[in-house]
Amino acid sequence: MNAPAPAALNDLLQGDTAGRDGFARLRVDEPTWTRLAMGCAAGLHDLGAIWHDAGDVSMLLLDPRAGHRAIVSLATVAGAYPAVSRHHLPASRLERTLRDLGAGRPVGMPDPRNWIDHGVWPNAAPGQTNPRPDKSYEFLPIEGEGWHQIPVGPVHAGIIEPGHFRFTANGELVVRLEERLGYVHKGIEALAAGADIDKVARIAARISGDATVAYSFAFALAVEAALGWTPPPRATLLRGVMAELERLSHHINDVGFICNDASVVALQARCAILREDILQVAARCFGHRLMMDRIVPGGVAADLPADGAAAIETCLKRCETDFAAVMRVYDNSPSLLDRTVTTGVVRPELAARFAAGGHVGRASGRAFDARRNFPYAPYGEVDFAVATRRAGDVDARVWVRVDEVHSSIAIIRDLLARLTPGPITTPRPVAQGPAVGAAMVESFRGDVFIHVRLDADGKVARLHARDPSCFQWPLLEAAIEGNIVADFPLCNKSFNCSYSGHDL
């Protein structure tokens, strides 16, 4: 008997044309499913997401080099299907989540421990037909003398989201970090099922509040693709402006916090003022500091006032000069560089294997940016360079963010220059029966993926959201290995993964 060989998405896609949303949709049998999973491990394509919906399990596969992306579906046998994680470990937490939250049953998982289910829910998760019998949770064992463990969280010392970190260390040296997440699981996908589009848009905006613009953007694109709905040109440009302002505010803020974690508080103060400046301009232009609920299916909910472009330009100028001053100090402070250079290294092979998006992937040589690889409006007509570094350390992640600050400023100017008066929404087309739509949007953190299935009345039957953090959290475990405990905050802040977006 021949062992199955890995299959490449590229070979399967011959003749298949992508849908309105740019995603090809394929139905496969079990052997092909397994061969595609092996293809992920062999590096033939990237794994983007796995979810279960109405008896089918689907995975998102990406081949950025060939420009292909496909949603591959397999009919399950009462929820059971061959686990992808058996061949490709980055799928592990996705499948543990899928199993904990619904009726899907991945068979042959290498790590069958609970993930989102902490054993405290009063009922099984909605739709879950196989509640986990074993509610205990065992961290990976340690053997040998001289090791101690440092448990941290879920309530951390700073003003951050909850999660548990279990460090195994010898003195200051960390040899293993194991994460335990799921504390902020709110049941978002279950809440969205059966709700109308407007309500789900508000929920999607709060999947991860720091990337609210990106999530609203992705949800809007997915719904618009499903309904054949086209937003007006002015709305499309304003969406880009909001998305870039969000990116700018976070990158500047996070660079400040990295400096703060290395005790250079003056730089953090300067960055915090810049962030505040951006948020105040956002509030003035779009009516909300974080621009929450401002991107809606069909367009945008707030128009730029007449003096808006000038206010944004003033803010951008200040960002340019002040952030350049901050980075001059950063680049000339040996005590600061001593903390960031060679700290928290993510090897390029690992970033590629996990298909890590955002600055985490790009600082380790993975030149993927959804705005460039799978452009969506308005980015098809925007010229910018995807910033990459190879070192994969905290310093490389800082510089990728710095490059993106510059490109965001240029993109905002470009989009504002092209604005012409016009409507900011188009009316919703009548639903023509059940429909599906998907979208991938580059948040400041990386690619956000949203998949929606609408029922015949135009209500949301199934929402699946995959945060970029799902493929970045595991790399944080790898980054801290061999570093000292005191450098963990620097590594963590340079990643800035989402807890809420991961836990859903």
Place this chain on the structure above:
Amino acid sequence: MRWLLLRSLLEGPAVIDPPAPGADALAELATSLGDLSRRKLGRSLSIREVDAGSCNGCELEIHALNNPVYDVERFGIKFVASPRHADVLMVTGPVTWNMKQALERTYAATPAPKWVVAIGDCGLNCGVFAGGAAVVGPIASVIPVDLHIPGCPPTPLDMLKGLIALVDRMA
């Protein structure tokens, strides 16, 4: 670095003028803080922030309270790293089942006298997450709450007004 620090001196402070205490907050505190619970804390409050299920939107704006523009420390309000050092728990989010025990333990670890400030619409009524199967309920359904500051998320200025009301009321 010298250039940056010198510029900070020449430019003058970035800080805004202190806002008046929030009227809604004063009204809620008048009923929630009885005379017996008032203590002379010397207008100094230590706050421990707890995310009990938030989307991280509220956390971003709580961070902003500490920036040089709002500079909450000038009012004697300080964020601390442990509930054992705290007078006030500032709690965000709808309380998730997975965070319920951690919130209860954090509350138990905070020495009396203690006050709880619930931040955001989620803290008040679970916001868009109301009815979720993985959500216990608003913060007041798990621990006693003295002050609500609603908003999605509340602006730093809203929070500042509420906290100043708390300091004024307790002083």
